[in-house]
Every structure is written in structure tokens, then in C-alpha cells.
Amino acid sequence: MAAKPPKPKPKAAPAREHYHHGELRRALIDAALELIGSGGPEAFTLREAARRLGVNHRAAYRHFADKETLLAAVAEQGFWALLGAAREAVGALPEATPEARLLAIGRAYVRFCAMNPAHFRVMFGARLNEGGRFPALEVPIAEAFEVLQREVASGVEAGALAAGTGPRMAALSLWSAMHGLATLIVTRRIAVRKERLASTVDTLLEPTVRGLVAKR
Amino acid sequence: MAAKPPKPKPKAAPAREHYHHGELRRALIDAALELIGSGGPEAFTLREAARRLGVNHRAAYRHFADKETLLAAVAEQGFWALLGAAREAVGALPEATPEARLLAIGRAYVRFCAMNPAHFRVMFGARLNEGGRFPALEVPIAEAFEVLQREVASGVEAGALAAGTGPRMAALSLWSAMHGLATLIVTRRIAVRKERLASTVDTLLEPTVRGLVAKR
DNA sequence: ACCTGAACACCGTTCAAGT
DNA sequence: ACCTGAACACCGTTCAAGT
Numbered sequence: 001m002a003a004k005p006p007k008p009k010p011k012a013a014p015a016r017e018h019y020h021h022g023e024l025r026r027a028l029i030d031a032a033l034e035l036i037g038s039g040g041p042e043a044f045t046l047r048e049a050a051r052r053l054g055v056n057h058r059a060a061y062r063h064f065a066d067k068e069t070l071l072a073a074v075a076e077q078g079f080w081a082l083l084g085a086a087r088e089a090v091g092a093l094p095e096a097t098p099e100a101r102l103l104a105i106g107r108a109y110v111r112f113c114a115m116n117p118a119h120f121r122v123m124f125g126a127r128l129n130e131g132g133r134f135p136a137l138e139v140p141i142a143e144a145f146e147v148l149q150r151e152v153a154s155g156v157e158a159g160a161l162a163a164g165t166g167p168r169m170a171a172l173s174l175w176s177a178m179h180g181l182a183t184l185i186v187t188r189r190i191a192v193r194k195e196r197l198a199s200t201v202d203t204l205l206e207p208t209v210r211g212l213v214a215k216r
Numbered sequence: 217m218a219a220k221p222p223k224p225k226p227k228a229a230p231a232r233e234h235y236h237h238g239e240l241r242r243a244l245i246d247a248a249l250e251l252i253g254s255g256g257p258e259a260f261t262l263r264e265a266a267r268r269l270g271v272n273h274r275a276a277y278r279h280f281a282d283k284e285t286l287l288a289a290v291a292e293q294g295f296w297a298l299l300g301a302a303r304e305a306v307g308a309l310p311e312a313t314p315e316a317r318l319l320a321i322g323r324a325y326v327r328f329c330a331m332n333p334a335h336f337r338v339m340f341g342a343r344l345n346e347g348g349r350f351p352a353l354e355v356p357i358a359e360a361f362e363v364l365q366r367e368v369a370s371g372v373e374a375g376a377l378a379a380g381t382g383p384r385m386a387a388l389s390l391w392s393a394m395h396g397l398a399t400l401i402v403t404r405r406i407a408v409r410k411e412r413l414a415s416t417v418d419t420l421l422e423p424t425v426r427g428l429v430a431k432r
Numbered sequence: 433a434c435c436t437g438a439a440c441a442c443c444g445t446t447c448a449a450g451t
Numbered sequence: 452a453c454c455t456g457a458a459c460a461c462c463g464t465t466c467a468a469g470t
Contacts, residue, residue, distance in 0.1 A: 056437080058436060059435075
């Protein structure tokens, strides 16, 4: 039996032989989410992600201009998913009261954030489009806000919501409440067991929804 | 005239000759806030802060065990200031309705965050006490929540607030709304001009407060 | 044309030597 | 006892050489 030649360089992972088009891109995104999920945003480094996938750290640059661009891809993916969750929530309640529909959006929003904390931190952590570098990020955010605002507006039309200071301000109120609750849950300042998530969210968002509904 | 001896090493700053007890500590905290304020959390490095103050980067370790400890000091300072702002807000309205007092706390909270974005990011960014390393951070947070909860409880006692699911849940509702609004303003997802800050905050928090007050 | 290792300019933190 | 520079093990990113 011939002796095996010694490996010249021990690699962290067995190193998949090849990533075909787009596979490495997706694998890098997943690795980023995994690292952020277990060790926070600063645990994600391009080098560590590449190491885990058994590729040279330079390989990432074939798919992303730089680290920030990879994070923007994570964020964009997350925003579309969040939008989808919100749309699904209202779509499932075609005949419900405005109150119930608004609450359902809030529940979907907080639920998505609580279940995808790594996505959440990338989406709402550093302001990736601050310099206008990733305008694509604004599209799903704007659409999600549209969903909320349209819901408020149609509630006002139906006479179920107080007109107050207009649908935009009302939508911002609810967004604040939803977003604050999501933030406090993800950062563990409010502890919620998974099984009780939906009911806790309902309890905590109800005052805001009720305040929007109440005519003074 | 004798020629000046050439400086052996050009320093970034004129380098204050001496920082007496505690001064460097405070200067480092201020430098951290300045760097975070202008370039975000990742712009703060111990080396850059030391460079700005004209001291060796090792000097920081005389006052802080590591970078995280310095950030914890920033956060703690911020939490006490936030607590002070909340207390001042309710203290100024001894005879007001519970509704007005709750709104005043919210206004103070959001105003503090909006005016101190660097503090805000350190306080509510990375969870510094995750591993129980900085338990001192919990003290002012817990006290601030106490202020809120006590206010709700006394409103219920006075019959002005619906008992609902208890003062703790009501306080959490309001905290969510306050915190979400503060977050959205600091991250510039809601744009507010400084002069209109107080009135915008009032408009956006009112539905939640009203919902807590409304008896169904 | 594609991939990769060395190199560069940064970090936070540790060590060991200066006074 | 105190301060500091070199050193270490990391980064993200650039360069230039390999195939």
C-alpha cells in the first residue's frame, strides 16, 4: 500500500469541490446569517464565512463587491420576506374588521422578526442605504409601509377607524409599536416563550390598535 | 537662533501633557461618543480614540479592561441620563392626568434618544450585559421601567386607566411604542425636524396612550 | 479568464522592556 | 509603579502572480 501523501495544508472544512453559479453566493449569505445568529453581527467576517465553506476568502469577491454588499443582500432578502409575511397576514382575513386586520399585520411583523433575529439585525442594524448605495432596499420597505397605510385608510373609509391626523400618521404609530415590540423581543429585553409569542404580541399591540379605532 | 530639533514622531494631536485622575477616562468616553456620532458604532476604535487624544493606545487600558467595558460605561451613563429625563418629565406634572403624565414620559424618552443618537446606539445596540458581565446596566433600566409601571398603576387606581391585563403589560405596550418610535427616528426611517419633534412624538404616541385609557 | 496567495493597512489585546 | 513600543492574531481589501 502506498503511503498517502501528506496534505500540504489542513483545511477547516472538507472543501466542496465546486460551487456552480450562484451556489457560493447563497452559501455565503447562509453562512453570514449563521454567524450573526450565533455570535452577533460582529461575529460575521468574510474570512470566517469563507473558511467555513472551504474556499479562499477572496472567492467572496466574485459574488459581492465587498462585505457591505453581502449584508445588503441579506437585508434585501429579509425585507421581501417580511413584506410577504405582512401580505399573507392580511390576505388571510378578507372579511375581518380593520382592527383585526391591523393586529394581524402587527402579529406577522413581530413574529417574523422574532423568528429571524439574524435577518432582523442586518435589516434594522446599520443603515446600509445611508449613502444611497443600495436603493433596492427601499423598495420592499416602502411597499410594506404601503400595505399598512392602505389598511388604515380603508378602515377610515369604512368608518371603523377615527380619521385622526391621517392614515400616514396612524400607520406610523402602529409601525412604531410593532417595531419597538420586535426590537425589545429580539434584544431579549422582553422575554417571551415561543408558544406564547402570538398571544403576547396581541396583548401588547392591542392598546395601540384600540387607540386608532377609538373615536374620541 | 538655534534650530528646533526635529520632532522624532509626528503626533496626530498636540498631546496634552497629562491627564490627571479620571480625566482620560472621561475624555475617552467623549471621544467614543464623538466617533460613533459621526461615523457609526464601527467608527469607534480604541486606537483612533487614543490617537485623537494624543495618548498611546495602551493608555486606555489603565481605565477600562477592554473596549467593551468602555462601551458599557457609555451605556450606563446614558441609561442614568434617560432615567433622569423620564423622572423630570413626570415630576414637572404633579397634578396632570395619567394620560398627560404617560405622554410626557414618552416624549422625554423619545426626545432623549433623538438628541443623543450615539448614546442610543450604544445603549440599545449590542447587548452588553448578555453574559452578565455588566449587571450595573440593569439598574437604571429597571428603575426607568418602574417609573413607567408605577405611573400606569396609579392611573388604574385613580380609575382613569382601564385595568386591562395589568400595569406590567400596559407599561410594556407603551415602552414598545416609545422605543419603536425612538428607534425609527434615530435610524432616520422617520424624518422629523428638530422643532417639530415634540409635537410629532405626541401625535404618534397618542393612539397608544389613548388605547390604554379607553375602557372598552 | 479565472482563482489564489502574499501584502497592506488597519484592529484589539498581550508581552516585555524601558523609565 | 507606571507608561509604551513591539508583537500577535485577527480583519477587509488590493495587487500581482499563477494556471
